[in-house]
Amino acid sequence: MSTLDRRDIDILFAIAETNSFSTETIHEATDIPKSTVHYRIQSLKDEGVVENDLFELDRERIGLAITVISEVWAEYGEGYHEEIGTKLSAIEGVNQVYFTMGDTDFVVIARLTSRDMVERLVEDYESIDEIRRTSSKFAITTIKEDVGVSVLRNYEPETLLAAQGISEESVSEE
Amino acid sequence: MSTLDRRDIDILFAIAETNSFSTETIHEATDIPKSTVHYRIQSLKDEGVVENDLFELDRERIGLAITVISEVWAEYGEGYHEEIGTKLSAIEGVNQVYFTMGDTDFVVIARLTSRDMVERLVEDYESIDEIRRTSSKFAITTIKEDVGVSVLRNYEPETLLAAQGISEESVSEE
DNA sequence: ATTGAAACTTGATCGTT
DNA sequence: AACGATCAAGTTTCAAT
Numbered sequence A, B: 001m002s003t004l005d006r007r008d009i010d011i012l013f014a015i016a017e018t019n020s021f022s023t024e025t026i027h028e029a030t031d032i033p034k035s036t037v038h039y040r041i042q043s044l045k046d047e048g049v050v051e052n053d054l055f056e057l058d059r060e061r062i063g064l065a066i067t068v069i070s071e072v073w074a075e076y077g078e079g080y081h082e083e084i085g086t087k088l089s090a091i092e093g094v095n096q097v098y099f100t101m102g103d104t105d106f107v108v109i110a111r112l113t114s115r116d117m118v119e120r121l122v123e124d125y126e127s128i129d130e131i132r133r134t135s136s137k138f139a140i141t142t143i144k145e146d147v148g149v150s151v152l153r154n155y156e157p158e159t160l161l162a163a164q165g166i167s168e169e170s171v172s173e174e
Numbered sequence C: 001a002t003t004g005a006a007a008c009t010t011g012a013t014c015g016t017t
Numbered sequence D: 001a002a003c004g005a006t007c008a009a010g011t012t013t014c015a016a017t
Helices: A006-018 A023-030 A034-046 A080-090 A115-126 A148-154 A157-168 B006-018 B023-030 B034-046 B081-090 B115-126 B148-154 B157-168
Strands: A066-074 A094-100 A106-112 A131-145 B066-074 B094-100 B106-112 B131-145
Touching: A006 A023, A006 A034, A006 B148, A006 B157, A023 A034, A066 A080, A066 A115, A066 B094, A080 A094, A080 A106, A080 B131, A094 B066, A094 B148, A106 A115, A106 B131, A115 A131, A131 B081, A131 B106, A148 B006, A148 B094, A157 B006, B006 B023, B006 B034, B023 B034, B066 B081, B066 B115, B081 B094, B081 B106, B106 B115, B115 B131
Parallel strands: none
Antiparallel strands: A066 A106, A066 A131, A094 A106, A094 B131, A131 B094, B066 B106, B066 B131, B094 B106
């Protein structure tokens, strides 16, 4: 259960930025020798920081222990939601932004390291002119978080197969 | 912009289930020849269904065009939130479940293929005894969704480096 | 823990059906 | 589009530091 050092972090960032985790690519992006990149990634996997070959992370180990879910109400003209959404997206720690219909305008999910960072998040919300009101709650536990390809774990193949028929073609009368 | 057939779906499911996308592993899991697995995965990438080497998916193309965000209120004794959370997690299409503090008990995010599936989701909520009330809204657009390793894209390396110091060791006085 | 170079495994290519 | 055989490329190992 050792801590991550700058090199681990650099490697993980390089993976996220290059969208690749080939030892070759990460070597080129970081100037860390291939064999060391390999060794470090292996260690991260052994220790469980990287949870599988799909590079899902143990967020706690990365230091992102706090999850904040915010509802955001904004005032905006035609087409401005894109712009406000982009501003929300740019706040450090924000990793999901949904533009919603109904009583709320945006739902934002952020992963943060500390109380300080939570305060900063709220300040950053308030610094956006168009934003009228926000309401945030903490997630005590993330019970489930399937993302990327792994979302598929919770569907029947038939459900998605059926969706293909519906989305592209008219109803076929086989 | 062709549709996905059963083979594409089988390959994607195999990736999600085995947590791996080596042609070798997928070949073993599906009995589809290596070169065909390779060919199909390449096609999925070329067409943008698979968006990068981290296997982030274009959810629209997979048929999961609808995003529903639900707040769920429940009645439960000590330690029962785990159980209810598990029930929520098991509903087809649910891919994020947060147990929250404050006015709501759970926040659930589901990705669905059709209106029918939305109705089914709500019915499934209601079929859970402990659940008192739910409130769902649709996301019109997913403006940002960084998940897995890619969450790192929105942090300064220093932020996470600092978090390491805090989480594991006492303050060092270098 | 780090590294360069060697050994090997795998993914990518090619030509055929 | 599917596939088996071939080859290039990248990954993993190894021994030294």
